[in-house]
Amino acid sequence: MDHTLLTAALACLAAGLAAVAVLLLRQRQITARLRRRNDALAYEMRLREDELRHLVTTRLPALAEVPRDQPVTVPGPLHRRPGRADELQPVLDLAADLVARARTQAEQSATATLRAMMRAVQSLANEQQVAISAMQERHDDPAVLEDLLRIDHMNAQLGRRAQATAVLSGSWPGQQRSASSLTDVVRGATSRIRDYLRVRVTSEVGVAVVSRAVEPVVLALAELLDNAARHSQPSTPVEVNFQQAHNGVAIMIDDAGVAMDGEDLERATRTLTGRRRADVHALGDPPQVGFAVTGLLAARYGFSVSVDTRSPYGGVRAVVFLPTALLTRLPAETAPVPAAPEPPDRTRTTPGGLVKRRRVSAAPAEQGGPAPARPGRPARDVAAGMGAWQRGTRSGRATAPPDSDPPASEGENSRP
């Protein structure tokens, strides 16, 4: 009996021990699995933390600092795991979108402000030019004129700068001009640069620029001439030549400065052909205005500009090509022959040896012209002659000169 009991107890104990052993073994397996899982999770957690830190400290700042006009390139995630997409990419995309939008908005408002301010400066410069012109008419003293010429010159440069900035901020050049000969267009451009005395216009062609293109072409030429003068020795000339082609006219500006190297040339060409964005936000520091303005105007008005040839003097040759669409011929303006034909009986001197005056086109016919000249004129005739003469002078000055235009001068201030 005792033996049986003992056996049973032992059997129970053995079974219990076995159960405990099994349990222990299982527990151990579970623990090991949990530990592994825990490790994996901790690893994953660390990765994410790293990734997040990387996003905040590296990727987002890099995104904010991407220079404008360049593709957004941001460092990738720290750890790439096969089969798993970058979970933070949507964050990055959103941020990129926000950055782009904020930038565009800021630029638009800055551009609008600049445009409005430049319009004010431009119209002031225009008003000032009118005032200077009036003073030039009024004062006969060479010393005063000298000062006025200097002020006029500075004002012309000021106006050009304002105009260039306005064009870069999206304005039109403004001013309406009548069709002008190519020579005058080049000289108009010359009027607006600092070293105007160095510019030489050697050849001449009989064509003119159509009214709507005068101001833009003048502005573009002024920028090119200014560039040419600025990048060459002060003692060297800047030469302007014309070359007539079958579908337009080329204006060549040669300087004796240094040629552009490959990289500069490439950038200039891209700017001039409009392949590189040109506005006030993309000029660099110091701002490179000239080519940007020229490129914009060329694209807008349909002429072309290139700077990729060398001038015969070793510097740069800038070529502005005006297509036939922008050219015209001036009616008779170039024909300088005075209109009124001379009556056959008049000779160039009176019998008394005085010079005979001719009326040239402008003055209307007068009642009671000068008395026929005789030797030994009586005083009354002399008086009559002088009276007529003075009237002639006055009417000659008062009558609009033949080449002036109807009063387009009003309201020709800057236009958006």
Place this chain on the structure above:
Amino acid sequence: MKARRRALVRPHVVTGGRAHPSRNIFDLVTLVAGTGRAAAGLSPEKRRIAALCRDGALSVAEIAGHLALPISVTKVLVSDLVDSGHLSPRVPTPADEPSKIEILQEVLDGLRARL
């Protein structure tokens, strides 16, 4: 007189920056006459002056009117042209006999009557 259009070519380019005529013999009524010398190689304004004066004499004031340039600028150009031999100045010739008060008075009366 209405304000002239703002000229495209500014006066400093027209005169090459000079404001002082090379000779100081001109006033509004000075007559100049062309000498017939070829005008090749001159600036457009000077060529126009030479063409205007080719067949007779014009006063400085009239030339300025035709070219739409200020008188003082015109004087610079005209005096250049005189220097280069394209124009010759004709100082207004005095009357045959010396002026007398009565003549001047008559001149004045005549002018008043006509103007």
